[in-house]
Amino acid sequence: MIGKSIRPGFHTVTPYLIVPELEPMIAFLKQAFGATVHYQATGSGGGTHTELRIGDSMIMMSGGENGAVRESMPIMIFLYLEDVDGTYAAALAAGGATIMEPTDGAFGEPRGAGIKDIAGNQWFFATWSARPDAPPAAPSAEEAVHQDTIPMLSYEDGPAAMDWLAAAFGFEEVERWLDDNGRLSHGEMKTGPGNSRIMLASPTPEYQSPKHLRAQYAPAQKWSETPWVINGVLVYVDDVDAHHTRAVQAGATPLGQIEDGFPGRRYRVEDLEGQRWMFMQRA
Numbered sequence: 001m002i003g004k005s006i007r008p009g010f011h012t013v014t015p016y017l018i019v020p021e022l023e024p025m026i027a028f029l030k031q032a033f034g035a036t037v038h039y040q041a042t043g044s045g046g047g048t049h050t051e052l053r054i055g056d057s058m059i060m061m062s063g064g065e066n067g068a069v070r071e072s073m074p075i076m077i078f079l080y081l082e083d084v085d086g087t088y089a090a091a092l093a094a095g096g097a098t099i100m101e102p103t104d105g106a107f108g109e110p111r112g113a114g115i116k117d118i119a120g121n122q123w124f125f126a127t128w129s130a131r132p133d134a135p136p137a138a139p140s141a142e143e144a145v146h147q148d149t150i151p152m153l154s155y156e157d158g159p160a161a162m163d164w165l166a167a168a169f170g171f172e173e174v175e176r177w178l179d180d181n182g183r184l185s186h187g188e189m190k191t192g193p194g195n196s197r198i199m200l201a202s203p204t205p206e207y208q209s210p211k212h213l214r215a216q217y218a219p220a221q222k223w224s225e226t227p228w229v230i231n232g233v234l235v236y237v238d239d240v241d242a243h244h245t246r247a248v249q250a251g252a253t254p255l256g257q258i259e260d261g262f263p264g265r266r267y268r269v270e271d272l273e274g275q276r277w278m279f280m281q282r283a
Contacts, residue, residue, distance in 0.1 A: 009038075010058050018073040019063035019119040022048055026061075028118050029054070031094035033079070033087065055081065063119075074120035078107075080128050087125055088113040100124070108135060151198045151233045155273050156209045158184020158202040164272045165189060168250030169235070169279075170243070171198075191235045198233065211274030227255035227268060232276035240265050240281035247279075 019025040029035035029052060038058065039051040050061045059077075081087055085102045092098060092115065099114035099122060106112030112126030128134070155161035159178065165171045166189070174188040174197060183202045190197045214220045223230065237243045244258055244267045255268035255276065266280035 009053075014057075015059045015075065015077055017059060017061040017063075017075065017119070017121060018071075019061060019121075020071065021119075022050060022061065022064040025063065025117070025119055026050065026052070028094045028096070029059075032091035032096060032115075032117070033123075035059075054079070074122065076122040076124070079123065079125040081125050082127065084111045084113050084125060084127055088115065091115040091117070091123070094118075096123075108133075153198060153200045153233070153275055154203050154207055154209075155184070155200055155275075156202060156207060156212070157273075158187055158200060161200060161271070161273060162187050162189060164250065168247045168252050168271065169277070170246065192237065196235075209273035209275075211270075214274065224274075228276075230276060232268075232278060234278045234280060236264075236282055237279050238281065240267060240279055243267075243279050244269075252277075 017025070026035070026037060033054045035052040035054045037050065038053050039049075041049045043049070048062050048064065052059050052061065088098075088102050095118045096115040099116055100106065100112070102111060102113040104111050107124065107126050109126035110129055112124065114122065114124040116122050159176070159182070162173055162176060162184070166173060169191070171189040171191050174190055175186060176184065177186040179185045183205075185201060187200045188197055189200070208216075210220075210224075214224045240258065244254075247269055248254060252269040252271060255270060258265065258267045264280045264282050266278055268276065268278045270276050
């Protein structure tokens with residue numbers, strides 16, 4: 001799977017520049033963008049390989065093997081940075097040519113500019129700030145990873161359950177599909193800051209929640225007296241005490257007190273329809 005085995009310090013995608021002459025280009029990137037050389041090597045055939053860091057990202061570069069001038073392969077690169085005007089001035093002083101002077105509103109951002117480097121590559125850069133009209137932030141690598149196992153829960157009143165889970169546990173609604181009768185045919189909720197989520201639905205009008213089943217059947221009532229999370233869901237949270245307070249205030253039924261010890265500080269509750277949950281703070 002792409003992105004699973006990532007070299008430390010690198011992202012999944014790394015630009016690779018082919019330039020006519022290597023050393024002048026390294027000097028340009030140092031002066032214009034504050035680049036630092038991370039690694040250099042020369043192959044048995046005389047080919048060169050250089051790795052540089054600009055901000056939090058890496059680029060790779062090759063060119064000028066055996067002292068010869070190599071034909072460049074220009075590309076376009078976009079950077080987010082703090083000082084558009086200062087970077088623009090440094091790039092011109094290093095020998096770059098202007099493409100676009102620093103301009104407010106460039107690229108839909110607060111301020112941006114563009115230059116062409118000494119090898120013909122085009123660099124555009126801008127500042128970014130959180131604001132109502134800003135392009136959306138990309139999810140982190142952790143958030144973008146797909147969840148391999150997703151709990152699927154049934155509720156008698158799916159829409160009410162989604163509202164309650166948001167209020168009590170802080171879950172974030174992702175999808176809510178209702179049928180013609182207003183029943184929840186499919187719902188999805190994020191359970192935390194990553195990509196972990198649950199799915200829920202109201203399967204049929206005859207479906208009965210765990211709470212109703214325990215009220216009608218003695219064996220179900222008997223095993224439910226044990227405050228374990230049987231057929232439930234475990235969710236990790238940052239602050240288990242604050243989470244417990246919120247859940248109980250919203251009407252969750254505690255199945256005991258907050259507990260300490262391995263594998264972490266935790267508590268157990270039942271939700272509005274008797275589904276059982278454990279919330280744990282990593283040790």
